[in-house]
Amino acid sequence: MAQLRVPPGRAGRMKLRRSLGAARRGADLLDQKLRILRARHQELSEAERVAREHWHRRLGEAESWLRRGLLLGGEEALDALARTRPAELEVSWTSTMGVRHPGRATCTVPGRQPGEPAPPNTALVHAESAYADAVRAAAEYAAARAAARAVGAEVLSTGRRVRALRRHWVPRLEAALARADAALEQSEHEDAVRRRWAATPQRPPPAP
Structure with missing residues (x-):
């Protein structure tokens, strides 16, 4: 925690009051931001859960069709289909309270090109389509x-910033302001006593 540097007298008290007001307003604004972020994080966490379940379902379906295809055609059926068709991923970005994060992911899986061999059985045809769906679902889940x-972080x-302000910085400023008020009050009281003493007529010392 930074060391408080307070000028003496009324200037120091005024500075402490301004700092305390700014700290309280900052804490209030961060509280508002935190409420919005928490609500948004809850929404995004639910969306993540749904996307994960969707991906797992699609992957399970694809693996099921693949097993059927392998039972029908054997592992050599996959060798006949060996090729590279990279998917294309496009991610749109958005922000929540200044936090930049993915908004949506769109994955395009290229279809079979003319002249490419078709799967040797229907199960592998379904597996090919199911794996394409699983890839798209995986992209959505990743986003x-x-x-x-990002929002959770x-x-x-x-x-942490709200707690630092509420539990540490604001109480320190309040304590420092209370000390400054007490010191200034004491100083003003002493000045008043000195003024009264100076204004009191002094009696001459008694004659010997």
Whole structure:
């Protein structure tokens, strides 16, 4: 925690009051931000859960069709289909309270090109289509997970800042302001006593 540097007298008290007001307003604003972030994080976490379940379902379906295809055609059926068709991924970005995170991911899986051999059995045809769906679902899940993690990290960071202000910085400023008020009051009281003493007529010493 930074060391408080307070000028003496009324200037120091005024500075402390301004700092305390700014700290309280900052804490209030961070509280508002934290509420919004928490609500958004809850939404994104639910979206992540749904996307994960969707991906697992699609992957399970693809693996099921693949097993059927291998039972029908054997492993050599896959060798006949060996080729490279890279998918294309496009991610749109958005922000929540200044936190940049993925908004949506669109994955395009190229279809079979003319002249490429077709799967040797129907099960592998279904497996090919199911794996394409699984890849698209995986991209959506990855984007949802990244968004939830980014906003979740900001929730933790903002929460720490709020606690630092509420539990440490604001009480320190309040204590310092109370000390400054007491010191200034004491100083003013002493000045008043000195003024009264100076204004009191002094009696001459008694004659010997």
